Amino acid sequence: MSYRKLGKPTDQRMAMLRNQVSELLWLGRIETTLERAKEVRRLAEKLLTLAINTHEDTVKVTKQVKVEKLVKSKDKDAKKVKTYEIKPMEFTNDGPRKLAARRKIMANTRDLQELRQPRESRTAYKIRTGDINHPLIEKIFNELAPKYQARAEEKGQGGGYTRIVKLGTRPGDRAEMAILELV
Numbered sequence: 001m002s003y004r005k006l007g008k009p010t011d012q013r014m015a016m017l018r019n020q021v022s023e024l025l026w027l028g029r030i031e032t033t034l035e036r037a038k039e040v041r042r043l044a045e046k047l048l049t050l051a052i053n054t055h056e057d058t059v060k061v062t063k064q065v066k067v068e069k070l071v072k073s074k075d076k077d078a079k080k081v082k083t084y085e086i087k088p089m090e091f092t093n094d095g096p097r098k099l100a101a102r103r104k105i106m107a108n109t110r111d112l113q114e115l116r117q118p119r120e121s122r123t124a125y126k127i128r129t130g131d132i133n134h135p136l137i138e139k140i141f142n143e144l145a146p147k148y149q150a151r152a153e154e155k156g157q158g159g160g161y162t163r164i165v166k167l168g169t170r171p172g173d174r175a176e177m178a179i180l181e182l183v
Contacts, residue, residue: 003039004035004038004039006035006036006039016036017036017039017040017043018108018109018110019110020032020036020040021040021043021044021047021108021109022109022110022112022136023112024040024044024162024180024181024182025044025047025048025109025136025139025140025144025182026112026136026139028181028182029179029180029181029182030179030180030181031167031177031178031179031180032177032178032180033170033175033176033177033178034164034166034175034176034177034178035176037164037178037179037180038164040180041162041164041180043108044161044162045159045161045162047104047105047108047109047140048140048144048145048148048161049158049159050101050104050105051101051105051140051141051144051145052145052148052149052152052158053097053101054095054097054098054100054101055098055141055142055145055146055149056098057094057095057096057097057098058092058093058094058095058098059092059093059094059095060090060091060092060093061090061091061092061093062088062089062090062091063088063089063091064086064087064088064089065086065087065088065089066084066085066086067084067085067086067087068082068083068084069082069083069084069085070082070083098141102137102141105137105140106134106137109136109137110136111134111136112135112136113129113135114128114129114132114135144182148161151183160183161182161183162180162181162182162183163180163181163182163183164178164179164180165178165179165181166178167179
């Protein structure tokens with residue numbers, strides 16, 4: 001397999017492709033040159049296939065969790081006392097294949113953060129995004145992978161998650177432009 005060099009040194013090229021793959025997976029569509037679009041499509045399809053093949057690999061785990069309780073004492077002068085109780089709770093963790101896939105996807109994408117909505121307060125934003133550490137990775141595994149797995153089962157084929165639409169040439173340098181979007 002030969003890769004296009006896109007007129008950039010390796011480190012700059014890989015950073016550019018990583019950024020564009022992240023933006024494509026986050027926004028669903030990007031506009032770029034045709035050659036870059038072909039390279040981004042190649043990487044995005046591999047990452048999506050990896051997520052689709054592993055997104056159902058989960059393990060149920062029971063852990064002992066320390067739960068804090070406030071207890072009032074019977075004296076009028078006494079304050080509330082914190083006590084701790086250990087309860088078993090069930091959690092769902094990633095299986096080994098999904099964990100390896102998650103780490104590989106994290107290595108090949110940029111960590112994008114959820115943006116605040118217009119007129120959304122800081123506290124509402126923190127409540128909405130508080131338990132999500134890596135929003136792009138969660139979107140890939142929770143939204144895109146199940147959607148494309150259902151599509152693959154329906155059509156009876158894998159791959160073909162992206163589409164390139166040619167736009168013509170750019171006025172400044174006559175570069176062939178294209179829109180790359182998720183199907």
